[in-house]
Amino acid sequence: MTVDLPPSGTVLCELSDLDATGAKGISLDGNPGRAGIFIVRDDAGVFGYVNSCPHIGVPLELEPDEFISDIHNEIICSTHGARFRIEDGLCVSGPCDGDMLEPVAVKIENNKVVLA
Numbered sequence: 001m002t003v004d005l006p007p008s009g010t011v012l013c014e015l016s017d018l019d020a021t022g023a024k025g026i027s028l029d030g031n032p033g034r035a036g037i038f039i040v041r042d043d044a045g046v047f048g049y050v051n052s053c054p055h056i057g058v059p060l061e062l063e064p065d066e067f068i069s070d071i072h073n074e075i076i077c078s079t080h081g082a083r084f085r086i087e088d089g090l091c092v093s094g095p096c097d098g099d100m101l102e103p104v105a106v107k108i109e110n111n112k113v114v115l116a
Contacts, residue, residue: 082097
């Protein structure tokens with residue numbers, strides 16, 4: 001699934017928005033209940049992905065900003081339990097094993113996550 005992204009340099013969220021769950025869903029169409037992309041954070045950095053499971057295209061989260069498994073520190077699809085590595089979006093288990101989440105280039109500027 002391809003999404004229309006705002007211009008490079010657009011602020012997506014504050015870095016501190018990732019503190020509670022390690023992730024943040026970002027609405028691109030003004031509908032706060034539907035995240036078009038999401039940002040995840042771990043010790044290696046901050047990463048962005050399109051919010052669509054490569055298996056059947058469903059959004060990954062069941063609850064707002066809940067993208068990361070507490071047990072394995074991986075991104076998880078709430079529909080089928082597929083698990084993805086945070087650092088590159090590679091599916092390491094589940095029905096789309098070997099597929100990848102679609103990356104969204106992000107960077108940190110002044111404690112904000114922005115589109116790269």
